[in-house]
Amino acid sequence: MSEYIIKNGKVYDPKTGIKGEVSDVCIKDGKIADKVSNKAKVIDAKGKTVMAGAVEIHAHVAGPKVNEGRNYRPEDKLFTYQPTGKNTRMSGGFSIPTTFKTGYEYARMGFTTVMEAAMPPLYARHVHEEIKDTPIVDEGAFPVFGNNWFVFEYLKNNEMDNVCAYISWLLKTTKGYAVKIVNPGGSEAWGWGENCTTVNDPVPYFDITPAEIVKGLLTANEKMGLPHSIHIHQNNLGNPGNYETTLDTLKIAEGVKPNNKFGREQVLHSTHVQFHSYKGDSWATFESGAKEIADYFNKNKNMTMDLGCVTLDETTTMTADGPFEHHLTSLNHLKWANVDVELETSSGIVPYVYDPNIKVCAIQWCIGLELGLLAKDPMRTFVTTDHPNAGPFTRYPRIYKWLMSNKSRQDMLKGFKNSDKVIAATNLASIDREITMFELAQMTRAGPAKALGLYNIFGGLAPGMDADVVVYDLDEDKVKNPEEIEKAFSAADYVFKSGTMVVEHGEVVSNGNKRTLWVDAKVPENKQVERDVQMKFLKFYSMNLANYEVSNHYVPNPYVIEVDSN
Amino acid sequence: MDIVKLTLVKEPELYLEAENITPDHFAGKTAQQIGELHVHLGNTTAKISDYFTVEGKAGATAADTKIIISGPTDKVKYIGMKMTAGEIEVQGNTDMYTAAWMAGGKIHVKGNVDSFCGIGMTGGEFIVDGNAKNYLGASYRGDWRGMMGGKIIVKGNAGSDTATFMNGGTIDIGGNVDVHLGTHAEGGKIIVRGNAKGRVGGQMVKGDIFVLGQVERMMPSYILKGEEEVELDGKKQLFQVWIGDMGERHAKRKGEIIYGKIYIPAGAGAVQAAAPRAERKKKLTDKQLEQVKEAFKNQSPTVQQVRTYIYDTFDIDMKPMQVSRLIDSLKR
Numbered sequence: 001m002s003e004y005i006i007k008n009g010k011v012y013d014p015k016t017g018i019k020g021e022v023s024d025v026c027i028k029d030g031k032i033a034d035k036v037s038n039k040a041k042v043i044d045a046k047g048k049t050v051m052a053g054a055v056e057i058h059a060h061v062a063g064p065k066v067n068e069g070r071n072y073r074p075e076d077k078l079f080t081y082q083p084t085g086k087n088t089r090m091s092g093g094f095s096i097p098t099t100f101k102t103g104y105e106y107a108r109m110g111f112t113t114v115m116e117a118a119m120p121p122l123y124a125r126h127v128h129e130e131i132k133d134t135p136i137v138d139e140g141a142f143p144v145f146g147n148n149w150f151v152f153e154y155l156k157n158n159e160m161d162n163v164c165a166y167i168s169w170l171l172k173t174t175k176g177y178a179v180k181i182v183n184p185g186g187s188e189a190w191g192w193g194e195n196c197t198t199v200n201d202p203v204p205y206f207d208i209t210p211a212e213i214v215k216g217l218l219t220a221n222e223k224m225g226l227p228h229s230i231h232i233h234q235n236n237l238g239n240p241g242n243y244e245t246t247l248d249t250l251k252i253a254e255g256v257k258p259n260n261k262f263g264r265e266q267v268l269h270s271t272h273v274q275f276h277s278y279k280g281d282s283w284a285t286f287e288s289g290a291k292e293i294a295d296y297f298n299k300n301k302n303m304t305m306d307l308g309c310v311t312l313d314e315t316t317t318m319t320a321d322g323p324f325e326h327h328l329t330s331l332n333h334l335k336w337a338n339v340d341v342e343l344e345t346s347s348g349i350v351p352y353v354y355d356p357n358i359k360v361c362a363i364q365w366c367i368g369l370e371l372g373l374l375a376k377d378p379m380r381t382f383v384t385t386d387h388p389n390a391g392p393f394t395r396y397p398r399i400y401k402w403l404m405s406n407k408s409r410q411d412m413l414k415g416f417k418n419s420d421k422v423i424a425a426t427n428l429a430s431i432d433r434e435i436t437m438f439e440l441a442q443m444t445r446a447g448p449a450k451a452l453g454l455y456n457i458f459g460g461l462a463p464g465m466d467a468d469v470v471v472y473d474l475d476e477d478k479v480k481n482p483e484e485i486e487k488a489f490s491a492a493d494y495v496f497k498s499g500t501m502v503v504e505h506g507e508v509v510s511n512g513n514k515r516t517l518w519v520d521a522k523v524p525e526n527k528q529v530e531r532d533v534q535m536k537f538l539k540f541y542s543m544n545l546a547n548y549e550v551s552n553h554y555v556p557n558p559y560v561i562e563v564d565s566n
Numbered sequence: 567m568d569i570v571k572l573t574l575v576k577e578p579e580l581y582l583e584a585e586n587i588t589p590d591h592f593a594g595k596t597a598q599q600i601g602e603l604h605v606h607l608g609n610t611t612a613k614i615s616d617y618f619t620v621e622g623k624a625g626a627t628a629a630d631t632k633i634i635i636s637g638p639t640d641k642v643k644y645i646g647m648k649m650t651a652g653e654i655e656v657q658g659n660t661d662m663y664t665a666a667w668m669a670g671g672k673i674h675v676k677g678n679v680d681s682f683c684g685i686g687m688t689g690g691e692f693i694v695d696g697n698a699k700n701y702l703g704a705s706y707r708g709d710w711r712g713m714m715g716g717k718i719i720v721k722g723n724a725g726s727d728t729a730t731f732m733n734g735g736t737i738d739i740g741g742n743v744d745v746h747l748g749t750h751a752e753g754g755k756i757i758v759r760g761n762a763k764g765r766v767g768g769q770m771v772k773g774d775i776f777v778l779g780q781v782e783r784m785m786p787s788y789i790l791k792g793e794e795e796v797e798l799d800g801k802k803q804l805f806q807v808w809i810g811d812m813g814e815r816h817a818k819r820k821g822e823i824i825y826g827k828i829y830i831p832a833g834a835g836a837v838q839a840a841a842p843r844a845e846r847k848k849k850l851t852d853k854q855l856e857q858v859k860e861a862f863k864n865q866s867p868t869v870q871q872v873r874t875y876i877y878d879t880f881d882i883d884m885k886p887m888q889v890s891r892l893i894d895s896l897k898r
Contacts, residue, residue, distance in 0.1 A: 073708055074706070074707045074708040075705075075706050075708045076708075078709075334710055
């Protein structure tokens, strides 16, 4: 394999503690190396920024709901198509791009690992088919557990061994990566036309509360020692006053110690927290609860979060939180798709226009950034847009700009139509923190990699790690105009994926050798769970068990992380 | 105002996608520079000058530019797409997406236009002397933002799905329209001077539809509210006012619920909601049956053969299902 040496760049790497010092990065045989031979190709990065490949912890980029979004929003593709290029296939779409565009755009921004945030187990094959078609980036997918009948029944009867055995079976069967929980209990209650808006609302028929579901899955996750913690989208998303529900959920994890061999330090990952940090009683009194949430996070070190920043674009919301999407369509009267996934979850899709002239949208924009700036530990705070819910992932460079430049934020804030009201309802105007390049490397590389339990291979530049390296044409000390930040992060100068150059001067030059990450957790044999699975398939599922499994040919290039949970 | 004359001299083999033919793209260019602008043909790209002769020159701005297009332009799409100012005059017919997303200026087509013309229009004036096909002033596929402003005048007839998702502006049709007029509308004004086929204003929550001829069959979700004097074409006229669509959400303003409204001239005769089908059942006489039996004796004919025979001999157009049953009964 070819060797590269990236010379004289300003390196930002939390793993080795390099904070912008000029140094060289060597790549050999797909890994970061101490030194290379004199045959190595030299990349001159003088005056440029060098970082590890970025890691996406939460985005909806593959699977049935993403595809239904593409299907029912032809207007999202209008005038966005790029014809076939030298190394690229035809691609298009804005908020729900094609799989090819997803891969290319992530790579161009310097991302090398992406996690699909919600995989309905029943449609896992579809998720993996799309992952296979997404070039360059390594991907994993989180199956949803928070509304699963097996989980409900085992937890209700306090059968923790069975929960673990079921998690192990489902991760293996769907080639999943982590335990995702979406609106615990609420998506199932939606089957009865109801919802769980607090952690103590019982689920109809099953008579179990969201708090019990979260606590149970958290306990199981730590008992098994999985690489990632539970990954939770809390109850009551998107409603004024919901920050209290968020705090109630987070309290479940208070004081719990992590148990794993992957260097992960959190027991709960709270996702797209922006949507869960609202104060006020109605849309009229809507205001930011970011301070309360950030304070709680700063005090409790065993939790991580991602922001879910609103980017003020026209986008497509899609979530396994079925009742929320129904609520949304009754607010904006736009087209709504909805589905019930048998024993597992529900799902909905609604287009949404985040209009900067609307007060609530502008406040949402503030909350996302506030959270990023008020959270003190960048190793536990990650940048996302909950793509495509709060905005498309292609807007990350713009969020970096807002986080790194107080001026660009204040200009936006002053430009809003309801500027005074927005400033009064938020704290953003009084925050002058500017995220440094090193902190950004923590928030987008080291942090997410560590939270996913992948910090030994991704998110850093220590010798022996995967050679995912990015060079941006940007010098932190010489930025005159915030727009330069956005421009540089939109199209990296060079991107290496496992030692292969995939992007050169902002253009895709190779489709790399993408892998699918999944977790194989070994548990003691459990006849009870095997029997229960068979019975449920006979009685309830519309599908035969043999057609359910994601067989190996769906995952042609796997990267299996083995966990001994015996 | 400077004038650019485009004459189509080579008829395209496929459809020509000419979104560059707008005053905005032409402004400030000489005839030669205009000829260099691209057009698409399938998956290939060509130049305007490959198909058109270009005479004259454009004005400094779009507003100072008038484009006159002549020749057999039946297969040219996207003329005047997204134009903001200036003028276009087409001597013949045009294809789809003429005046799509138009924001200002004026387009005058002296012949007919195809489907999806004036979609998502936000301003300006679009005049068609002939007929328009389907989806005139509607929204792009999947979009909820149809015509939002400006004015469309069609002197002839319009096709189906006219003004789908219309949110504003005016559409004035001199002739008749096909089914699905103003579906999902949330504003705007539609005037049909001829007749409208069924399904007028389906799922409409707001907006006005005037049908000066007849509505063939009113939707059952509309209620006759009474008669009202309304101003149209500068004079007050008495109209029957129908409100709906009752199956949809409706906003409230100042305590009053806002409905979509359909206006029909008072005294145009009673328009009944959802009249029963008046088609007569087609049946063969016993004598004709015997004749069919004789013709296909000792054969096992297909449905199509028998259907064709009946049509040719008795001039009766039967449905395939009927014919199929007929064959069964003959066998017995």
